[in-house]
Amino acid sequence: MWRTLLKQMWNRRRSNIWIALELLFVFCLVWYIVDYLFVYNYNLCIPDHRDMNHTLQVNLAELPEEHPEYRAEESEGEAKLSNYKRIIRVIEDFPGVESLAVSFYGGAPGSGSYSSRTIINSNDTTLYSGGQWITIDPTYDFFGVFKYTTDNGNKSVSTADFDWDAANGIVIGQQVKQSLFREEPFFRKEVEGWRRPESRYLIIGVVDDIKRFDYNRPQSAIYAAQLLQANNVGNAEISIRHTSTVSTQAFREKFKTEIAERLRIGNYYLLSVIPYTKIGEDTKQVFGVTNDIRLRLYLMFFFLANILLCVMGTFWYRINQRPAEIGLRKALGATRISIHGSLVLEALLLLALVTIPAMIIEYQFIHTDVIRTLGRQGAPNPAYLPDRTLLRFLITNGITFVFMAFITTIATWLPARKGAFLAPAEALHHE
Amino acid sequence: MITVYFKQAWNLLRQEKLFSAIHIIGTGLSITIVMVLSIVFYIKIANIYPETNRDRMLVVKSVSELYGEDNSSSGSISLKLVDEFIRPVTDGVEAVSVMIDWDEEHYAQLPNNKEQLQIILKFVDVPFWTVFPFHFIEGKPFSEAEFESGITSVVVSASTAKRLLGRTDVVGEYISIDFKQYRISGVVKDASYATATTYANVWLPYTINPTYKESYGKGNNIGDMKAFILASSVADIAGIKGKIEARVEQHNRQEKEFTLNLNGQPDRYWQSTFRFWSNVGPNFRIITMQYSLLFLILLLVPAISLSGMTDSRMEKRLAEMGIRRAFGAPSGNLITQIISENFLFTLLGGLAGLLFSYVLILFSADWVMSIGENFVDLPPEGTKVLFTPSMLINLPVFFITLLICFLLNLLTAVIPAWRASRRNIIYSLNAKQ
Numbered sequence: 001m002w003r004t005l006l007k008q009m010w011n012r013r014r015s016n017i018w019i020a021l022e023l024l025f026v027f028c029l030v031w032y033i034v035d036y037l038f039v040y041n042y043n044l045c046i047p048d049h050r051d052m053n054h055t056l057q058v059n060l061a062e063l064p065e066e067h068p069e070y071r072a073e074e075s076e077g078e079a080k081l082s083n084y085k086r087i088i089r090v091i092e093d094f095p096g097v098e099s100l101a102v103s104f105y106g107g108a109p110g111s112g113s114y115s116s117r118t119i120i121n122s123n124d125t126t127l128y129s130g131g132q133w134i135t136i137d138p139t140y141d142f143f144g145v146f147k148y149t150t151d152n153g154n155k156s157v158s159t160a161d162f163d164w165d166a167a168n169g170i171v172i173g174q175q176v177k178q179s180l181f182r183e184e185p186f187f188r189k190e191v192e193g194w195r196r197p198e199s200r201y202l203i204i205g206v207v208d209d210i211k212r213f214d215y216n217r218p219q220s221a222i223y224a225a226q227l228l229q230a231n232n233v234g235n236a237e238i239s240i241r242h243t244s245t246v247s248t249q250a251f252r253e254k255f256k257t258e259i260a261e262r263l264r265i266g267n268y269y270l271l272s273v274i275p276y277t278k279i280g281e282d283t284k285q286v287f288g289v290t291n292d293i294r295l296r297l298y299l300m301f302f303f304l305a306n307i308l309l310c311v312m313g314t315f316w317y318r319i320n321q322r323p324a325e326i327g328l329r330k331a332l333g334a335t336r337i338s339i340h341g342s343l344v345l346e347a348l349l350l351l352a353l354v355t356i357p358a359m360i361i362e363y364q365f366i367h368t369d370v371i372r373t374l375g376r377q378g379a380p381n382p383a384y385l386p387d388r389t390l391l392r393f394l395i396t397n398g399i400t401f402v403f404m405a406f407i408t409t410i411a412t413w414l415p416a417r418k419g420a421f422l423a424p425a426e427a428l429h430h431e
Numbered sequence: 432m433i434t435v436y437f438k439q440a441w442n443l444l445r446q447e448k449l450f451s452a453i454h455i456i457g458t459g460l461s462i463t464i465v466m467v468l469s470i471v472f473y474i475k476i477a478n479i480y481p482e483t484n485r486d487r488m489l490v491v492k493s494v495s496e497l498y499g500e501d502n503s504s505s506g507s508i509s510l511k512l513v514d515e516f517i518r519p520v521t522d523g524v525e526a527v528s529v530m531i532d533w534d535e536e537h538y539a540q541l542p543n544n545k546e547q548l549q550i551i552l553k554f555v556d557v558p559f560w561t562v563f564p565f566h567f568i569e570g571k572p573f574s575e576a577e578f579e580s581g582i583t584s585v586v587v588s589a590s591t592a593k594r595l596l597g598r599t600d601v602v603g604e605y606i607s608i609d610f611k612q613y614r615i616s617g618v619v620k621d622a623s624y625a626t627a628t629t630y631a632n633v634w635l636p637y638t639i640n641p642t643y644k645e646s647y648g649k650g651n652n653i654g655d656m657k658a659f660i661l662a663s664s665v666a667d668i669a670g671i672k673g674k675i676e677a678r679v680e681q682h683n684r685q686e687k688e689f690t691l692n693l694n695g696q697p698d699r700y701w702q703s704t705f706r707f708w709s710n711v712g713p714n715f716r717i718i719t720m721q722y723s724l725l726f727l728i729l730l731l732v733p734a735i736s737l738s739g740m741t742d743s744r745m746e747k748r749l750a751e752m753g754i755r756r757a758f759g760a761p762s763g764n765l766i767t768q769i770i771s772e773n774f775l776f777t778l779l780g781g782l783a784g785l786l787f788s789y790v791l792i793l794f795s796a797d798w799v800m801s802i803g804e805n806f807v808d809l810p811p812e813g814t815k816v817l818f819t820p821s822m823l824i825n826l827p828v829f830f831i832t833l834l835i836c837f838l839l840n841l842l843t844a845v846i847p848a849w850r851a852s853r854r855n856i857i858y859s860l861n862a863k864q
Binding site: 014015018019021022025026029059061063064066067269271272282285286287288290291294295298299302303305306307309310312313314316317318320321 | 449450453454456457460461464536538547549609610611612728729731732733735736737738739740742743744746747795798801802804805806807808809
């Protein structure tokens with residue numbers, strides 16, 4: 001049967017060459033998109049070990065000096081700090097607020113801000129790790145607000161679980177721990193800043209790794225303490241977790257309406273309340289990732305639609321042109337299903353034949369380093385599937401083949417159905 | 432003759448409805464995607480209100496100060512740089528405008544309403560209104576004297592005036608932005624967010640901004656501004672660019688501590704839309720290659736598929752071709768006939784594609800203009816990206832559509848036509864149907 005199919009395909013090589021060329025071209029292009037989306041979705045599936053749902057960023061601003069209610073003394077030193085702390089207490093007491101965090105310099109999740117530092121194991125300076133440097137005020141529950149975990153997601157943590165009274169205490173992520181201490185004990189071990197041996201830190205705990213953005217793989221992070229003071233209050237960010245029994249949208253509206261006037265303390269006023277999930281989505285848009293995905297999906301639809309039209313159009317003509325051949329086959333006992341099947345099979349066989357040259361062309365893409373791995377970090381990590389090039393290559397080609405086969409089957413369905421339902425007498429009449 | 436070919440093609444279209452539909456949809460799909468990209472680029476670089484002088488405009492957005500091999504500093508430009516290197520060049524220059532375009536959150540306070548309205552501000556100067564000729568519905572721009580004295584006199588867009596005060600005849604009235612009072616000196620016709628360089632709800636004199644004189648770097652050339660130079664005519668652009676570059680070169684010959692680098696600026700306006708980083712200029716060779724490749728793929732994928740279908744159609748009409756050749760029709764005539772017939776399909780597909788591209792642009796208005804941008808400026812909540820009819824329906828867009836139809840038609844019809852015209856006459860005459 002296969003030999004007959006191949007022979008028939010060879011006999012129709014004039015029209016098949018166009019379909020094959022289109023399948024080959026589109027296979028490579030669709031694979032390129034599938035590969036990007038595979039890594040994107042793979043990263044989405046990796047647990048984040050923190051949760052931005054039901055969390056809100058509370059933004060404050062100060063009245064301008066020209067405002068009639070502006071009081072210069074309220075914006076100075078201790079008075080400003082005291083006002084800020086009063087505001088925090090008002091927010092904490094608002095019904096539905098479960099926990100509150102204060103962080104500095106864009107350390108809260110979702111935003112595009114990024115500050116990093118490298119630290120070295122003081123006992124073995126060959127061991128070092130860089131990571132996002134997140135500064136938090138340990139008086140408030142940063143880990144609780146964003147539901148950080150330890151023990152690979154099995155245990156929730158709160159900021160109070162760590163001994164922040166220790167001088168220069170820092171909490172590190174799993175990746176940092178692994179780079180600095182391997183399997184050695186790490187608790188209360190000392191580390192120092194890269195090229196800054198005078199900056200010494202004490203490891204007071206470990207939390208699970210987080211993803212900076214949901215489409216990234218988990219990455220290194222280091223959490224340092226800084227108390228809210230008069231000189232850093234301008235860089236502080238207030239985050240809250242609200243009760244999960246109400247939607248964030250509903251809570252936000254209620255919060256804004258009911259608390260705005262109570263937050264008019266000193267020269268401060270409530271500027272905005274933004275869900276962290278929205279901040280994350282906005283950052284994804286600002287960094288062009290959302291548009292990248294949209295554009296790739298549009299292009300994939302365009303390529304697959306072209307395959308659909310190409311195969312459908314050519315097969316339709318073929319059926320119209322060769323009714324005699326179908327009539328003859330029917331007269332010799334072929335059933336509707338076998339006629340239908342053979343036409344679909346012919347298209348799928350054509351697809352299978354172009355898959356090998358397509359993979360050879362794709363290999364050239366990889367060879368010339370055109371393929372982009374989202375959030376690549378240093379050397380390939382064998383535990384991270386997208387870094388295992390061969391396996392990823394086979395999986396993404398498999399997915400591409402399934403997509404293409406699905407579209408090809410749909411495309412041949414209508415012409416094949418027409419062929420299968422041709423009456424033998426009518427079909428033979430053409431002969 | 433062409434009319435006969437078109438009539439024949441019209442009859443073919445009516446006879447083979449499904450095949451024709453597939454052919455037209457295929458063409459339409461291709462035209463849609465290509466036209467979406469073309470219209471986006473058209474809106475980004477063509478003369479569109481209020482940026483109607485883009486074709487004779489030069490832009491300087493950023494600067495680098497190089498302190499050695501590995502040490503440099505870069506950012507937006509300072510007022511000092513404008514005064515030292517841009518403003519002294521006057522030959523062929525109609526106006527120079529400087530703008531502070533900060534990405535900060537600003538809110539307007541609505542009268543008798545606790546709700547605040549997030550708005551976009553642009554801090555501009557007096558020549559801004561010459562470089563970007565906004566249409567004033569009411570009032571006029573702030574005067575030179577008001578600008579110099581830093582008086583809080585502002586221009587608002589008509590829609591902002593309506594949202595804040597309920598009407599547009601509001602000249603002389605006050606609005607509150609970030610709890611500070613501003614007097615309205617003029618109301619302009621709204622610009623679309625698609626013209627993001629100038630789009631704002633409120634335009635303020637940059638002298639209001641306390642940081643406008645601030646500068647950074649060893650030479651104090653880095654600041655928070657960008658400059659727009661309006662040439663008297665397109666022919667003056669090269670001269671102005673050369674003179675600014677010469678001033679920078681002369682400065683670098685005398686300066687020992689650092690090298691000033693404008694990274695290829697001043698840019699033509701269209702070039703500036705590809706400039707995202709302050710320390711490195713866009714590589715137009717790579718950008719051209721990338722977009723050429725994209726357009727080629729977008730045309731080639733449907734071209735192969737449509738060629739295959741046209742070729743199948745030719746197979747069906749072999750007998751007809753055979754007869755025409757037997758009666759002495761030269762191959763060239765047959766090729767012209769096939770290409771002309773095919774052009775009817777392509778034109779119909781092109782028309783459908785253009786209409787669908789309008790639909791697609793309107794449905795994806797909030798993000799389509801940021802295609803190809805490394806960093807996307809998000810409009811504040813509630814800001815809609817509006818497209819005016821003149822942005823979408825205009826001669827250049829129709830011309831591009833026609834050109835793409837012509838190209839696509841050549842790509843899809845030439846090979847099948849050539850193959851059909853070269854078939855042996857005996858074989859063609861013997862073909863069934």
